[in-house]
Amino acid sequence: MSDLFSVEGRVAIVTGGLGQLGQEFVKSLADAGARVAVYSRRAVSDADISRLFPGREDKVRVFVASVTDKAALKAATDELCASWGVPHILVNNAGIDSKPDGSAEQNGPFEDYPQKYWDEIIDVNLTGVMLCCQVVGARMAAEGRGSIINVGSMYGMVSPNQALYAYREERDGVPFYKAVSYAASKSGLVNLTRYVATYWAKKNVRCNLVSFGGVKTGSFDKEFIDNFLERVPMGRQAEKGEYNGVIRFLASDASSYMTGSNVVVDGGFTAW
Numbered sequence: 342m343s344d345l346f347s348v349e350g351r352v353a354i355v356t357g358g359l360g361q362l363g364q365e366f367v368k369s370l371a372d373a374g375a376r377v378a379v380y381s382r383r384a385v386s387d388a389d390i391s392r393l394f395p396g397r398e399d400k401v402r403v404f405v406a407s408v409t410d411k412a413a414l415k416a417a418t419d420e421l422c423a424s425w426g427v428p429h430i431l432v433n434n435a436g437i438d439s440k441p442d443g444s445a446e447q448n449g450p451f452e453d454y455p456q457k458y459w460d461e462i463i464d465v466n467l468t469g470v471m472l473c474c475q476v477v478g479a480r481m482a483a484e485g486r487g488s489i490i491n492v493g494s495m496y497g498m499v500s501p502n503q504a505l506y507a508y509r510e511e512r513d514g515v516p517f518y519k520a521v522s523y524a525a526s527k528s529g530l531v532n533l534t535r536y537v538a539t540y541w542a543k544k545n546v547r548c549n550l551v552s553f554g555g556v557k558t559g560s561f562d563k564e565f566i567d568n569f570l571e572r573v574p575m576g577r578q579a580e581k582g583e584y585n586g587v588i589r590f591l592a593s594d595a596s597s598y599m600t601g602s603n604v605v606v607d608g609g610f611t612a613w
Contacts, residue, residue: 345595349374352428353592354421356380356408356473357435361558362492362584364393366432369585370592371400375430378421380406380414380473408435408469414476427484430592431477433470434492437462438523441561448517459522466526467533474537474548482544489548490591491534495607497527497552502572508564527552531603538601547600549591553584554607574609 353370357363358379367377377400384405387398394401402425406417421428439447439458447458470491481487501519509517530550537548555569557578570576587606590596605611 346589346593347374348430348589348592351375351430351592352378352421352425353430353432354378354380354418354428354473354477355432355434356469358432359383359385359393359403360434361581362553362556363434365581365585366434366588367401368394368397369582369589370430370432371397373589375592376400376425377402378417378425378428379403380408380417380435382407408433408473409464411472411476414472418476418480422480427480427487428477429481429487431473431481431487431489432492432588432592433473433490435469436466436492436526439520441565445515447520450516450518451521454520454522458520459525462520462522463526463529466523467529470530471533474533478537478541478546478548481546482541485545487546488592488596489537489546490588491530491548491550493530493534493550493552493603494523494527495552495554495605495611496524497529497531497550498603498605498611500524505565505568505572508562508568512564534603535601542600547591547596549596549599549601550603551584551587551591552603552605552607552611554579554610556581556584572610572613573607574612577608579606579608 353375355363355366358367359381371377381403385403391398404417406413446455506517534548534550555578587604
């Protein structure tokens with residue numbers, strides 16, 4: 342049974358692999374025997390790789406490739422294929438969101454939400470995934486195998502509950518609204534995943550979505566966390582490493598008959 346979950350000797354790409362969850366996915370896959378290419382908007386030094394991924398330096402490489410730059414994605418993938426071979430696994434993890442401490446216009450009423458923020462988030466979270474699927478998925482399809490894992494959110498399934506943020510107006514005197522663009526981008530991944538899954542099904546390239554809930558970061562107000570946890574049946578946020586298991590599952594042959602699925606890992610948030 343353990344062989345079903347093996348990724349030993351496989352080649353993986355993790356976009357946004359220098360971020361909080363991305364680092365966890367890189368470490369988990371590397372520790373399981375995969376070689377992992379990180380696609381990042383910024384270059385890092387060998388010292389940075391040693392600091393971020395200690396003991397895994399021979400299994401982790403960083404390629405400078407923004408998910409919004411198709412030419413850069415092609416160049417990085419060509420270089421990766423030439424050195425390690427065609428990837429077996431693509432984790433589309435890169436994503437952005439409006440910051441809780443961002444400008445008032447970023448977190449203001451829907452009626453006044455600036456299109457520039459919409460465009461920026463859709464460009465990374467949805468268009469960026471499409472471009473990565475195009476570039477890397479095409480190479481996988483030519484090989485007749487591969488697993489694409491798109492990282493979504495519970496807010497791709499349900500709308501953000503604005504009541505969670507009501508305390509901000511009471512505390513600061515300024516209304517705060519969770520912006521529309523993040524939820525819209527993650528919702529778009531649901532059908533993008535189904536499209537890619539059915540398009541390449543006969544090429545044995547699988548594509549699945551994981552919809553995650555909140556993860557413990559220490560960067561949110563206590564009032565928000567208290568409000569949020571009241572709506573999570575399990576009563577807590579996920580630890581950073583708790584999403585590794587589902588990534589390993591979807592990357593491995595244990596999920597060989599799964600494609601076009603949305604795996605929800607949210608502590609029960611969307612069950613209510």
